[in-house]
Amino acid sequence: MTQELTIDGRTRRAKAQRISRRAHILSTAERVFAAKGYHQTRISDIIRAAGIARGTFYIYFESKNGIFHELLDQLLVELRATVVGVETGPAAPPVAEQLLETVTRIVRAVEDHRALTRIILREAVGLDAEVDRKLREFYGSLQLFVSGSLENGKRLGIVRDLDTDVVASCILGSVKYLLEQNLMLGPTSDTDAERIGRAVLDYNLRGVLP
Amino acid sequence: MTQELTIDGRTRRAKAQRISRRAHILSTAERVFAAKGYHQTRISDIIRAAGIARGTFYIYFESKNGIFHELLDQLLVELRATVVGVETGPAAPPVAEQLLETVTRIVRAVEDHRALTRIILREAVGLDAEVDRKLREFYGSLQLFVSGSLENGKRLGIVRDLDTDVVASCILGSVKYLLEQNLMLGPTSDTDAERIGRAVLDYNLRGVLP
Amino acid sequence: MTQELTIDGRTRRAKAQRISRRAHILSTAERVFAAKGYHQTRISDIIRAAGIARGTFYIYFESKNGIFHELLDQLLVELRATVVGVETGPAAPPVAEQLLETVTRIVRAVEDHRALTRIILREAVGLDAEVDRKLREFYGSLQLFVSGSLENGKRLGIVRDLDTDVVASCILGSVKYLLEQNLMLGPTSDTDAERIGRAVLDYNLRGVLP
Amino acid sequence: MTQELTIDGRTRRAKAQRISRRAHILSTAERVFAAKGYHQTRISDIIRAAGIARGTFYIYFESKNGIFHELLDQLLVELRATVVGVETGPAAPPVAEQLLETVTRIVRAVEDHRALTRIILREAVGLDAEVDRKLREFYGSLQLFVSGSLENGKRLGIVRDLDTDVVASCILGSVKYLLEQNLMLGPTSDTDAERIGRAVLDYNLRGVLP
């Protein structure tokens, strides 16, 4: 082993450690934020829970607000990934199926990030202008996706004539509210998730009339 | 005029002034909270806007949190009044009609208290345990009302067989999200309100399928 | 006494108290700054010495930097007043006499504000851009005054031909340095002050050659 | 080559490197201190500018204060060298000439260490007790030298009867202030330096009277 390699090894190890440390703080903060809420969370809480010194926090993150934004971005990217990429071309699967898949994927993603989603849903709104912008953009892109799918469905004759904007909002709202409700309770079982998914789909497709 | 009467008059006038002053501070706080958000609002902001002294605020209200809870209670009572009291007896109007009325009433109530609702939706969640409890209770009672109506509808044969709990959540969610969206924009015109009301009703009743 | 007068009395008393409190903090800060230096002075030091609470300090002054600037401004105004206003017209007293008077006045002013001057001389330079600007402006105006007087003297034939800019700097420098030296020692007696004043004048007028 | 010699070579090379590295950090710190001022300078600024690691700094210097003291000492020694060593014996050149030479030498020395001198003049005063002591000692020794020269001049009949202490202070002050003024501006040209040197000398020798 030449010295270069040794140094390389050290550097690599150090870098890996830095990344894992960062991830550790990030996930700790996620937990603390979820438990106490953004405003009730003190930097002291995070560093105590993470077992690090005060200054160490500021090596890895710019500020309390900064780490929150990082968590927010992380979640929004992840959630967006569960929705974006649905085909609406002529050869694509029927809208109903796509929506079911989307719902299932979202439910799973939210389940995978209970704590994070809980924070976002409960704390992010109205926190600061930048957060608001990000959330608006996020919901806006979802809205576009859903209303686009509905328009497509109308063209294909598998969706009846309706106010796509309003209905897209309704669909988003119904899914969002269901997720909120379930997050506030304990973890949702897979069967529950499926039951809820089917019910919301059925409702969205056929309404409540007989 | 005896002295007693004079004192009575004084007392009455003083009492009236106390009440009106309290109302003045309350409505001022509502405006300020709505404009800046709960956390960004300082007691200084409220007293400056209300034109009162610092100490005066604490004569009428226990704390910043206290006045917020008062506004919250006020709104929840008002909103609840738009929903509660719907008849589900055999002689009652059809569920469809009742829902339309309810939606219309809610939209109007929210429009009447834009500022307050805006705060509740954006700031109240996760503020403290007590607020959370109140909101849970509020949404819970709405949920019960809606799912009860649905059950009733099922018995009457005017609602098809569906998971009433999940669907009730969906209905609440769709209405709530629409209200959120519209609150963040400018004031909704009456025609818009009606259009949206009809669209959400139509969607909830018949779904998206042709 | 009508109620208005009573209120007036209260208001007046309160205002007076506020002013005196402010002055108290200001003079305390002056003492502390002079004793420990700007950077070594903590807000804690000032409030402890002034016998006030932390928050009280911030009622009267914006910040540590703010109170320092106030002291600085106060001194510069006072010192400027000892220098500005000298007549240079044809009917004015001879330059020599004017300079002597100026020196005497400056020495007295500095003696009256030992602590303050000590801070300004020792701490102000290089503290921040604004302080630098103020000091540059202050010394600049002195320089202008002195060189103007010299020019005038030249025209009147009571000052020989010399580089007025450089010589004005020299005069300022010699006075400034003497003041610095004396401030660092104990208080200067009146006789010392006069002796020094005469010596510096004599030196400035006639130089060191026989 | 024996092993000892090799080791000797290594040791020597290592030592040389150590010395040059130390000098490198020192001169970098000088630059940074001059640019940002002592208090605004962070260790981070120095190590970044020097291209070394955090810990390395502390191998070569004890502390931020330590490296500053080293720069201070270095400058004071250098400046002292421009003043000390002037002969005052009977065979020595006339005082006037000696003073002119001294002024010229000081101006040059200051020009050679603009950055450092700038720091000393702007930041050192009041930094800590030790710095104050060193500066007092430095100026004290200059004062002694100048007043000694004046006394000597008086004995030789080339300096008139005057308060040597006060006048020594004046001379120092005038030179110091001029240097300060020029340091704050851009670099002084040689001709400017000479012009200023002659003017200050002329002024010091003959005063302002015709």
Add this chain to the structure above:
DNA sequence: TATGAATGAGGGTTCATTCAT
């Protein structure tokens, strides 16, 4: 009742210095 000056418990952030590698 009304006032507004006073309070003081924190909170987030900085940065000189240390130390394991």
Add this chain to the structure above:
DNA sequence: TATGAATGAACCCTCATTCAT
């Protein structure tokens, strides 16, 4: 010797609440 991540003591400032007048 060189590194740079880790440390934690300090510091300035905020602001909800109190209380003497």
